[in-house]
Amino acid sequence: MALPLVFDQVALGHDGTRAVVSLDVPGHRAVCLLGDQTSGVGKLGRFALALEQPPGGRVLVLGENLAALPRRAALAFRRRVGYLPAGDGLLQNLTLYDNMALPLRFGSERSEPDIDGRISVMLAMLNLQHVARLRPAGVNEEERRRAALARALAFDPELVILEQPFDGLTHRAAAQVLEIARGGESAEGARRTVFIIGPSLPDMLRPRVELRYRLVRGRLEPEA
Amino acid sequence: MVAPVAVIGSQVARQVARVGALARFSFSAFGAWRTLPAAGRRVARRVLLNQVWFTALQAVPLVIILSSILSFLVISQAVRELGRLGATQLIGSLLVIAIVRELGPLLTALVVAGRSGTAIAAELATNKVMGEVDALEGMGIDPVHYLVLPRFGASIVAVFALTILFDAVAIAAGLLAALANGMSSGRYFDIVLQSLAFRDAGLTLVKGLVFGTIIGTVPSFHGLGVRRAATEVPIASSQAVVGSILAIFLCSALFVAVS
Numbered sequence: 295m296a297l298p299l300v301f302d303q304v305a306l307g308h309d310g311t312r313a314v315v316s317l318d319v320p321g322h323r324a325v326c327l328l329g330d331q332t333s334g335v336g337k338l339g340r341f342a343l344a345l346e347q348p349p350g351g352r353v354l355v356l357g358e359n360l361a362a363l364p365r366r367a368a369l370a371f372r373r374r375v376g377y378l379p380a381g382d383g384l385l386q387n388l389t390l391y392d393n394m395a396l397p398l399r400f401g402s403e404r405s406e407p408d409i410d411g412r413i414s415v416m417l418a419m420l421n422l423q424h425v426a427r428l429r430p431a432g433v434n435e436e437e438r439r440r441a442a443l444a445r446a447l448a449f450d451p452e453l454v455i456l457e458q459p460f461d462g463l464t465h466r467a468a469a470q471v472l473e474i475a476r477g478g479e480s481a482e483g484a485r486r487t488v489f490i491i492g493p494s495l496p497d498m499l500r501p502r503v504e505l506r507y508r509l510v511r512g513r514l515e516p517e518a
Numbered sequence: 519m520v521a522p523v524a525v526i527g528s529q530v531a532r533q534v535a536r537v538g539a540l541a542r543f544s545f546s547a548f549g550a551w552r553t554l555p556a557a558g559r560r561v562a563r564r565v566l567l568n569q570v571w572f573t574a575l576q577a578v579p580l581v582i583i584l585s586s587i588l589s590f591l592v593i594s595q596a597v598r599e600l601g602r603l604g605a606t607q608l609i610g611s612l613l614v615i616a617i618v619r620e621l622g623p624l625l626t627a628l629v630v631a632g633r634s635g636t637a638i639a640a641e642l643a644t645n646k647v648m649g650e651v652d653a654l655e656g657m658g659i660d661p662v663h664y665l666v667l668p669r670f671g672a673s674i675v676a677v678f679a680l681t682i683l684f685d686a687v688a689i690a691a692g693l694l695a696a697l698a699n700g701m702s703s704g705r706y707f708d709i710v711l712q713s714l715a716f717r718d719a720g721l722t723l724v725k726g727l728v729f730g731t732i733i734g735t736v737p738s739f740h741g742l743g744v745r746r747a748a749t750e751v752p753i754a755s756s757q758a759v760v761g762s763i764l765a766i767f768l769c770s771a772l773f774v775a776v777s
Contacts, residue, residue: 340652343655343656345652345655345656365660366553369655369658369659369660370658371658372655372656372657372658373657373658377653377656377657379649379652379653379656380649381648381649382653383648383649383650383652383653383656384650384653385645385650385653385654386644386648386650387641396561396657396659397657397658397659399557399560399561400555400557400558400561400657400658400659400663400664401555401557401558401657401658401659402557403556403557442653445657446657448657
């Protein structure tokens with residue numbers, strides 16, 4: 295079975311020290327790759343989903359190189375991956391409920407009551423019922439992040455890519471985001487594979503992130 | 519000696535490339551309805567209705583005011599001046615050619631471009647700057663399907679419908695002007711109906727479709743063309759309106775040349 299995520303000689307090259315990242319992300323693990331803003335680490339999620347082309351190398355997602363797929367096929371494939379972009383990427387003119395329902399309404403044949411059932415469960419799980427009918431501008435950063443995560447998990451993907459997911463969150467909220475992204479535990483580890491990119495990881499979350507790497511001067515180093 | 523020529527050449531090449539990119543974007547937007555997934559149609563239809571509300575229905579009062587004032591002024595003056603010359607039958611030609619065929623579609627398109635063209639460009643540019651377009655792509659939703667296609671459809675519906683409204687109000691306001699200047703309603707309608715040919719009505723509606731297409735694509739192109747800076751949003755809005763108005767006038771001139 296293919297690894298959920300493979301970075302094969304992916305060139306970042308931003309800060310003069312042209313970094314090349316090769317990393318296998320194993321299934322059922324939470325893996326983080328840390329690096330400062332200039333390292334180019336923040337682009338790995340975009341490279342994985344073929345939202346941007348890396349200067350070199352390739353990324354395999356669930357065994358598939360999205361950059362090589364035709365556009366329609368790449369769009370359809372992305373529904374198999376949960377993606378939480380930096381910030382939150384919520385549509386400002388939709389309520390949190392409609393934001394969470396959007397991928398299901400647009401990308402599946404589910405009926406409206408079916409979608410409503412799933413969103414209601416997600417809202418309860420993320421404690422967002424009281425703000426579900428508000429727009430992103432009307433809620434706080436934690437609630438926006440949780441809503442964006444719920445949207446990323448709409449199709450219950452096996453792989454989740456999180457860009458700077460804990461920025462601006464309290465430790466409690468950050469832990470909640472991570473646990474929801476992991477999706478519970480199975481015999482093999484986390485139910486989902488979680489790939490986290492960002493400048494830092496809160497200390498209290500380290501035990502829940504099995505593999506931790508940091509990009510230092512263009513080299514990938516495992517963290518103790 | 520060579521440097522100024524090189525600068526002009528590169529500017530021209532850049533503009534030509536931009537027009538080419540706009541043409542490609544327009545064709546892809548036009549063809550996007552064919553690739554819209556069945557499930558996405560329901561969502562796109564909802565966005566389309568929203569856009570029709572903003573673009574067409576909210577512009578109705580402005581179109582009625584503009585059309586009635588324009589028609590009242592033109593017909594009042596025409597009845598007075600042409601009446602002195604005994605050529606009141608020319609009022610029909612004036613109303614049909616000047617207002618129904620030329621100014622109706624043109625002013626309607628300018629109203630929609632000014633009201634909604636800026637809004638479309640600013641909204642899409644903000645979507646881009648806020649990372650919402652990338653988020654849509656990341657969810658497997660084509661931004662052209664979700665953002666562009668409904669606005670494109672709504673602009674066509676809006677300009678088409680508002681042009682019909684503009685012309686109907688112009689004829690009605692012309693009647694009031696004629697009555698106020700001593701012409702009977704029977705005579706007014708005789709003159710107008712004699713001058714109004716099926717071809718005029720058809721040409722007006724074709725113009726509505728073409729201008730609607732321009733307003734649906736040019737602002738979307740400029741809006742989605744921004745990169746990541748908020749300062750690009752007003753620039754995109756301005757370019758969208760200028761580009762739309764320029765294209766509308768060029769097409770209007772082209773219609774006159776070929777018809």
